[in-house]
Amino acid sequence: MTSAFAEEKTTLFDFRYWTAPNHTRIVVDTEENTLFSVSAKDNYVLLSVESAEVLPQTFSHLFFEDERIKRTQIKRSGDDIRLIFYTNNVFKVKHYTLAPNKKYKYHRLVIDLIDLLPKTALTDTAIEQYDAPRKVVIVDAGHGGEDPGALGKNGSREKDVNLAIAKKLVDTINQSGDITAILTRSGDYYIPLTERITIGLRKKATMFISIHADAVESSSAKGASIYSLSEKGETSKLAKQLEQSENSVDQFGGVEKVIDNDQFLKTILTDFSRKDRDIQSQQLATTILKQISAIGPVHKKTPQKANFVVLKSPAIPSVLVETAFISNPEQEARLNNWREQQKIADAIFQGIKDYYSAVEASL
Ligand SMILES: [Zn+2]
Numbered sequence: 001m002t003s004a005f006a007e008e009k010t011t012l013f014d015f016r017y018w019t020a021p022n023h024t025r026i027v028v029d030t031e032e033n034t035l036f037s038v039s040a041k042d043n044y045v046l047l048s049v050e051s052a053e054v055l056p057q058t059f060s061h062l063f064f065e066d067e068r069i070k071r072t073q074i075k076r077s078g079d080d081i082r083l084i085f086y087t088n089n090v091f092k093v094k095h096y097t098l099a100p101n102k103k104y105k106y107h108r109l110v111i112d113l114i115d116l117l118p119k120t121a122l123t124d125t126a127i128e129q130y131d132a133p134r135k136v137v138i139v140d141a142g143h144g145g146e147d148p149g150a151l152g153k154n155g156s157r158e159k160d161v162n163l164a165i166a167k168k169l170v171d172t173i174n175q176s177g178d179i180t181a182i183l184t185r186s187g188d189y190y191i192p193l194t195e196r197i198t199i200g201l202r203k204k205a206t207m208f209i210s211i212h213a214d215a216v217e218s219s220s221a222k223g224a225s226i227y228s229l230s231e232k233g234e235t236s237k238l239a240k241q242l243e244q245s246e247n248s249v250d251q252f253g254g255v256e257k258v259i260d261n262d263q264f265l266k267t268i269l270t271d272f273s274r275k276d277r278d279i280q281s282q283q284l285a286t287t288i289l290k291q292i293s294a295i296g297p298v299h300k301k302t303p304q305k306a307n308f309v310v311l312k313s314p315a316i317p318s319v320l321v322e323t324a325f326i327s328n329p330e331q332e333a334r335l336n337n338w339r340e341q342q343k344i345a346d347a348i349f350q351g352i353k354d355y356y357s358a359v360e361a362s363l
Helices: 056-062 120-129 158-176 193-202 237-247 258-268 274-293 329-336 338-361
Strands: 010-012 014-019 023-030 036-040 044-049 052-054 069-077 080-087 092-098 107-114 136-141 180-183 207-214 225-229 304-306 318-325
Touching: 010 023, 014 056, 023 044, 036 092, 044 107, 052 056, 052 080, 080 107, 136 158, 136 193, 158 180, 158 207, 158 318, 158 329, 158 338, 193 207, 207 338, 225 274, 237 304, 274 318, 274 338, 318 329, 318 338, 329 338
Parallel strands: 010 052, 136 180, 136 207, 207 318, 225 304
Antiparallel strands: 014 023, 023 107, 036 044, 044 080, 069 080, 092 107, 225 318
């Protein structure tokens, strides 16, 4: 005796993979209450889904290989589906599910294959044995991987333009010779907000700049805005909305809650002067805004304050740059133009140099 419901299969709507320096993330779009299990052996990770089907139009998305996954295979056992990810190593395997949100309409089943020994660990130790350069700027491209950030009317994704501008900024800074710049992410994958700060700590950074693009319902809003950290709160309603959306991105990571960020912060905030950092951040925001306003429209004529998790770096000036409104088609086109990206990068770099000159003049 089988009911009509029992015969209904769970649909696996689509598959996505994200390769990061220390992990590969597998994402399966599916339905709520999908019955599944994940198990790992030396050379494969197995995802078994009870009574399931794969859509013909996304079937090919399943097959993937990168530095961790050698090949993928699908096997059917009765109504059940087995997805086998053959691996070239043993990984720490984590899995969890995420509910739909504004950007993803399906429930998501996420499997992370995490390197047992992070590849960057050795290089990091090597760097720290030498004297760190005096000026180290962390350039953070907002969002990434499963978190696209804001979406443009013509289909641009904030994460892509953020990365393009961040890479140009890093190259421009490093070519100057005097300042060292380091990216938090160099490809299309997600990094939790607190890890972006940790990268700064490990690299003994002296400045933190996070690159974003704004979005609102109206397509006419335009211009850049610069935010510096304020523990007391935001200066505008837009800042409040932005703070919520930028801080909530860690829900995409699925492993970290905002409350954990606060706990993390309490431990790193204890041994430095918060007031000094807020003043420095405000100064940096002012010099960058001045340069940015020389190359295009600005949305707010003064630096804004918001309580972004990603700005909570210890003791170093930290700002978040909303380069333009991706929700405005004209500005979206500008954000995708490599010459404009370079202009924005040059303006931010000039703002950084102006800040350092002012600091050195006051010594
Ligand atoms: Zn953003």
